[in-house]
Amino acid sequence: MWSKVANQLLYVSYLVAVVSILLEVVLRIYNPLQPRLKNDKIILPVNKRYEMTVDGLPLVNKNVLHTKNSLGFRGQEPPNDWNRHLTVLAVGGSTTECYFLSDGTDWPAVLTRQLRPALPNLWINNAGLNGHSTYGHQALLDNYLLQLKPDIILFLIGINDVGKDKMDGFDNALVRNAYVNLDGSWWKNTARTIAQNSELISTVRLIIRGVKTQKLHYGDNMYTPLRPADTLTLPPARIQAELDSRKPYLKPYRERVQHLVTTCRKAGIEPVLITQPLLVGFARDSTTQTDLAKFRLHDTENGELTWKRLEIYNVITREVAASQHVHLIDLARELPKKGEYYYDEMHYTEAGANKVSSIIAGDLGPYLKVKYGTAQAAKARTAQAAKAR
DSSP states (O other): OHHHHHHHHHHHHHHHHHHHHHHHHHHHHOOTTOOTTOOSSBOOOTTOEEEEEEOSOTTSOSEEEEEOOTTSSBSSOOOTTGGGSEEEEEEESHHHHOTTSOTTTSHHHHHHHHHTTTOTTEEEEEOOOTTOOHHHHHHHIIIIIHHHOOSEEEEEOSGGGTTOOSOOGGGGTTBTTSOOOOSSOHHHHHHHHHHHHOHHHHHHHHHHHHHSOEEEEEOOOOOOOOOTTOBOOOOHHHHHHHHHHTHHHHHHHHHHHHHHHHHHHHTTOEEEEEOOOOSOSSOBOTTTOOBTTTBEEETTEEHHHHHHHHHHHHHHHHHHHHHTTOEEEOHHHHSOOOGGGBSSSSOBOHHHHHHHHHHHHHHHHHHHHHHHHHHHHHHHHHHHHHHHO
16 A cells, blocks of 8 residues: 555656656746846846835834835836936945835935936936845846946945955845855755746746735844943954955955946946945944944944944945046945944934935935936927927
8 A cells, every 4th residue: 555655656746847847948948927127147026025024123114015116126117218217226235225114215215206306307226135245236237237228327335245255145146047055054055046046936936926915024133222331342453353354355346346337337337336334433323322433243343343344345446436437425434323324233224214315315416417417408308399299
């Protein structure tokens, strides 16, 4: 009896394997549900909707709605008359994506509302992807954004490049034919890699996504409360040793930033570089009176070390902007270090996103007006005339 059952199970397993392989082959040849603008290398979260309950972040709205449009980005759908708009993409990691901020409160969305009165044909989308460094930005640019060809790309960069010398982890989590390496468990990473590269699994996910809303619940301890008494003093030699250990990574980082600039300009896209701010560093929080340089982030890390380590990358971003004549928004220097603007050492609250947007708008608005204002006026007149006809 058990032999008969075992044979039946083997037969069913065989059929499932054969059918799955056949479906995989067929869907790779022709997939009727293929998302718009999806290509062979980048898998973006197209037309996704996340409803989240966030319990662990007291400075963030508890009920979050986060949606991705048909491009896989946050923001309005691309305009039908694309060439008549001033098109801008914000590229970066989680501090651009603002994952735990509701639609309309992420800084690129706020930036759109702040700039549009002066530039009515302005269209901005949030192309930030959690964890992405300049490795991931280059892959996104090469395999996706060059096809879209926006007028401008804003690059908020630095934090995810600290100590990174290869494309791994979150960078390759959206890239086809790449091994996904998100933790130390090889079997989980192998399963993720198979799922990522399987057309059959992608199609099943797309169907499931179409019939139900993704509802997520987050209860975590990402929030970093500021406490004046929670301090850590590190010897200058310890800090300098940590900074020296980063030197081998700096030249490759410079080259990656330069490559982003070169790639954009060859395609007729104007890059704008933005330095990465942090809550911690040489300041005192005005509300709690916490010394943000001595504030203890971990057992061996304080605000001074964290800030100085990031700043060596910000310095390179500034230098590339100067040498390549790229417009720079020095957000790292301009965003005040206030606890109300952050829910941890790097991610913004709604108040922080508003402040980020105000700083960027105050710098970017005049730049766009001078560089694109006349062209925008011409585009608006053309669009108006077309409507009149």
